[in-house]
Each structure stands twice: as structure tokens, then as C-alpha cells.
Amino acid sequence: MFNRLPVPRSALGNLLAKLLMVALGLAITVVVARQGPGVQGAFALFMAVESAMLTLLSGLGLWLARRLSQESSAPATRSRPMLLGVLRAAVGLGLLASLLLLGWSWVADQMPYRQLWLLALAAPFLLLVPTATGLWLGQGRMWPINVAQVAQPALVLAGLGGVFWLLEGTDRVTPLVLGVLIAWVSAKALVGVLTAFWSLRDASHRDAAMVQPAMDHPRWRHEWRFVAVIGITNLISLLNYRASLFLVEHFLGLNVVGTYSVAVQVAELLWLVSSAVTMSLYARIGAPDRTQAAFDTLRAVRFNVLVTVVAAPVLWALAAWAVPWVMGEAYRASLLPLAALLPGVAAYAAASSLSAFYTNHLGRPHLSGMVAGLSLGVSVLAGWWLIPQWGSLGAAVASTTGYLLAIVVGTHLFLREAGLPWQALWRQAR
Numbered sequence: 001m002f003n004r005l006p007v008p009r010s011a012l013g014n015l016l017a018k019l020l021m022v023a024l025g026l027a028i029t030v031v032v033a034r035q036g037p038g039v040q041g042a043f044a045l046f047m048a049v050e051s052a053m054l055t056l057l058s059g060l061g062l063w064l065a066r067r068l069s070q071e072s073s074a075p076a077t078r079s080r081p082m083l084l085g086v087l088r089a090a091v092g093l094g095l096l097a098s099l100l101l102l103g104w105s106w107v108a109d110q111m112p113y114r115q116l117w118l119l120a121l122a123a124p125f126l127l128l129v130p131t132a133t134g135l136w137l138g139q140g141r142m143w144p145i146n147v148a149q150v151a152q153p154a155l156v157l158a159g160l161g162g163v164f165w166l167l168e169g170t171d172r173v174t175p176l177v178l179g180v181l182i183a184w185v186s187a188k189a190l191v192g193v194l195t196a197f198w199s200l201r202d203a204s205h206r207d208a209a210m211v212q213p214a215m216d217h218p219r220w221r222h223e224w225r226f227v228a229v230i231g232i233t234n235l236i237s238l239l240n241y242r243a244s245l246f247l248v249e250h251f252l253g254l255n256v257v258g259t260y261s262v263a264v265q266v267a268e269l270l271w272l273v274s275s276a277v278t279m280s281l282y283a284r285i286g287a288p289d290r291t292q293a294a295f296d297t298l299r300a301v302r303f304n305v306l307v308t309v310v311a312a313p314v315l316w317a318l319a320a321w322a323v324p325w326v327m328g329e330a331y332r333a334s335l336l337p338l339a340a341l342l343p344g345v346a347a348y349a350a351a352s353s354l355s356a357f358y359t360n361h362l363g364r365p366h367l368s369g370m371v372a373g374l375s376l377g378v379s380v381l382a383g384w385w386l387i388p389q390w391g392s393l394g395a396a397v398a399s400t401t402g403y404l405l406a407i408v409v410g411t412h413l414f415l416r417e418a419g420l421p422w423q424a425l426w427r428q429a430r
Contacts, residue, residue: 017146018276022269024153029265031160033327035176037258042177044261045249046112046184048242050119050126053101055238057093057127059230060086061134062359065282068138080203083135087196090131094124111174111254115181122185128192132199137282144202148195152188159183230359233369237355240376240402241268244383244395251387260392262327263334266319267341270311274304274349278356285356293361294418298425300353301411308346316342337396344400347407348375354414367413375406 033040064086068079101120108114119126129148136144163179170176245264249257277300278285284296316339324332351371358367379402386394415422 017142017150018272020150021146021153022272024150024157025265028153028157028160029262030326031157031164032180033258033262033331035164035180036173037255037330038173039176039180039258040261041249041254041256041258042112042115042173043180043184044245044257045254046115046119046181048238048245049113049116050185051238051242052235053097053119053123054126054130055234056231057090057097058130058234059227060090060093061131061137062230062365063227064131064134065138066359066363068135079135079206080200083132083199083203086131086134087128087200090127091124094127097127098123111177112181115178118181118185122189125189125192126185128196129188132192132195135199135203140282140284144198148191148198151194152191155187155191156184159187229369230365233359233365233372236369236376237372240372240379240406243376243380244399247380247383247387248392248395252391256333256392259331259333260337260395262323262331263338263341263392263396266315266323266334266338267345269315270308270342270345271349271352273307273311274300274352277304278352281353282356285353285361290361290418293357294414294420297353297357297361297414297418298420301350302425304349304353305347308349312342312346333392337392340393340396340400344403348403350407351410354410357414357417362417367417371406371410371413374409375402378402378405 029040032043064082067082098120101116101123105114105116105120108116129152133145133148136142160180160183163183167175167179241264245257245261248260281296281300285293285300316335319338320335323334354371355365355368359365379398382398382401383395386398388394390397411425415424418424
């Protein structure tokens with residue numbers, strides 16, 4: 001008989017960690033935003049470029065997680081050789097990314113792109129966290145992942161405190177942006193190295209405890225197409241969330257990016273619960289049994305959408321009071337775009353669980369890419385037309401339109417693959 005609890009108990013600890021991460025992330029945003037919309041805009045675009053790099057090369061960690069989650073309760077392969085292989089690949093791909101970023105920085109003449117040499121120096125180490133945590137994601141162990149993910153913003157925030165102490169009294173945008181970016185990449189690179197060593201030590205202990213002979217471990221190079229598809233799919237998903245920032249920069253400039261990026265960050269707080277629930281169920285959704293995997297996906301979708309729809313108006317009311325007060329009056333301009341973003345973001349809370357079903361259960365990550373690609377295409381085309389007319393509000397309306405259309409298509413794909421009718425979305429399994 002299926003468990004009828006809406007989410008597993010493990011999601012509670014993961015949610016608490018997510019809350020701490022969000023609190024630290026908001027603190028970083030407030031500290032940076034108070035330096036001015038220009039500094040915040042440059043920081044937001046730099047983070048978008050970094051995220052694009054990380055997501056494109058994220059397939060290694062997810063490949064490892066899928067291999068481990070599909071094993072039985074008695075592990076059949078040693079995890080350390082697999083982990084060591086993907087970590088080496090991550091460093092190699094990071095070095096390749098460094099060369100491309102150095103070239104971009106060399107030819108760029110605007111912030112933050114001419115500062116991408118900083119990202120190039122850190123790139124081989126930034127990839128270690130999403131790769132190493134694949135070990136624990138595949139085992140369904142959330143607390144080591146949470147420690148690594150909380151450590152990054154905590155160390156960044158401490159670094160920013162030092163930077164602004166050194167630059168006290170400076171009101172020039174360029175040194176402020178440079179200080180912020182140095183604190184950002186340094187802290188994340190340090191956490192990456194520490195996480196890699198931790199995961200290798202943990203994998204060694206796991207392998208030593210095996211009571212049966214181990215099979216030869218599979219190598220990610222044998223499934224490079226799967227790894228590449230995951231990376232491309234995740235890149236499309238990331239662009240789906242961040243393409244509007246680059247459109248706003250193109251049409252309206254860096255200062256407007258600064259205020260609009262705050263609207264985007266606040267709206268995405270709605271995904272706090274959905275991401276925590278999906279990560280907690282990721283290993284179970286990857287189980288071979290189709291019925292159980294579909295059931296776990298369905299209950300995650302129901303819970304995620306219900307919570308975000310209820311929370312959306314509350315979030316806007318809190319933002320209307322807090323954003324201008326905490327960040328400054330310049331950021332009052334983010335409230336109208338925020339109101340337009342929230343309906344689409346709330347509906348798209350279902351996407352993370354659907355993506356886990358496509359990728360971890362079906363082994364077909366291109367389905368996630370199709371859904372995200374539809375959303376991206378609609379939002380970019382609509383944004384290209386609406387932003388010159390409506391400003392940042394047009395970017396928000398375009399994004400919401402893309403989210404709503406894509407989640408309908410994504411839900412249809414899930415129900416088709418699971419062999420379920422539309423009524424299953426609101427009917428409990430018996």
C-alpha cells in the first residue's frame with residue numbers, strides 16, 4: 001500500500017536547510033543591492049553566466065546519482081572509482097571552460113563580461129560541488145548536500161563583509177563590482193575543493209563496508225551522450241529562468257537589470273519548497289517500478305503547486321513592504337514585475353518533480369529540455385516584443401506566459417509516459 005503522507009520526513013530537514021540557504025542568499029542580495037542598481041545588475045549577470053557554465057557541465061553529478069539510485073539496497077558497484085572519474089572529468093571540463101571565459105573577457109568591453117577572467121580562474125573548482133554531491137543525491141542522503149550548499153553562501157557573505165570594510169567610503173561602481181565578484185568566486189571555489197575531498201572520503205567508507213564482491217564500476221565515458229544531454233537540458237532550463245535578464249540589459253540597461261533581477265530572485269523563493277521536496281524524493285522517483293515512481297512524482301507535484309499558489313500573494317505583500325525599506329526606494333520598481341511573475345512561477349513549481357521523473361526514472365532528460373525549451377522560446381519571443389513597450393513588466397509577462405504554456409505540455413508528457421489520465425492529478429491513488 002502506498003504511503004499517503006504528502007512528502008517524506010526527510011524533506012523537512014532539507015527544507016530547513018533550504019530556508020537557511022535562502023536567508024543567506026537574501027542577505028547577499030541585500031548587501032550587494034544597497035551598493036546601487038548598477039552593482040546589483042552586474043552581479044546578477046555575472047551569476048547568470050556562472051550558472052550557465054555550471055548547468056551545462058552538470059550532467060556528471062546527475063549521471064552518478066542515477067547510477068547509485070538505481071542500485072538495490074545492497075550496492076553492487078564501488079562508488080569511489082566512479083566518483084573519482086567524474087571529479088577528474090569535472091576539473092578537465094572546468095579547465096576548458098576557463099579558456100573560453102578568458103577569451104570572452106579579453107574581447108569584452110562592458111561590465112560584468114570584462115571581469116569574467118575571475119570566473120575563469122575558479123571554473124575548475126566551481127564544478128566540484130555539483131559533481132561531488134551526486135554521490136549523496138543518488139544515495140538519498142540530503143544532509144551532506146545541505147552542508148555543502150549552505151557553506152557556499154555563508155562563506156560568500158563573510159567575504160563580502162571583508163570587501164566592503166576594505167572599500168568603505170568608495171562609491172565607484174567598478175571597484176565595488178570587482179570586490180563583490182572576488183568574494184563570490186573565492187568562497188565557492190574553496191567550498192568546492194573541500195566538498196570533493198569529503199565525498200571521496202565518504203565513498204571510501206561506503207566501499208569498505210560492502211559485504212559482497214563488487215562488480216566493475218561503469219564509466220561515465222560509456223554514457224557520454226546521456227551526460228551531454230543532461231547538461232544541454234539543464235542549460236536550456238537555466239536560460240529559461242535567466243534569458244529575460246539579458247533581454248532587459250539589451251533594451252533597458254544595467255540599472256534596470258538591477259531592479260528586475262530582484263523581482264526574479266524574490267519570485268523564485270516560491271521554488272524553495274518544490275526543490276526541497278524533489279531532492280528528497282529524487283532517489284525514489286528513480287526507482288525501477290513505474291507505478292511507484294509515478295505516484296511519488298504526482299504527490300510532489302500536488303504538494304508543490306498547492307503550496308506555491310497559496311504562498312504567492314503572501315510573498316508579494318511581504319515584498320511590497322520589505323524590498324523598498326531594506327534595499328532602497330530604487331527597488332520599488334521591482335514590485336510590478338514581481339506581481340506579473342508570480343502566477344507563472346507558482347505553476348512552474350511542478351517542473352522540478354516532472355524533470356526528476358523524465359531524467360532519473362525514464363532516463364530521457366531530453367523531455368525536460370523540450371519543456372524548458374518551449375518556455376524559453378515563448379518567453380524570448382514575447383519579451384522581444386513586450387520589453388521595448390512595457391519595460392521590465394513586459395519581461396515578467398513574457399516569462400509567465402512561457403511558464404504556463406510549458407507546464408501544461410510537461411504535465412501532458414508525464415501523464416502519457418506514466419499511463420495516467422488527467423484526473424490522476426487531483427485523485428488519490430487507492
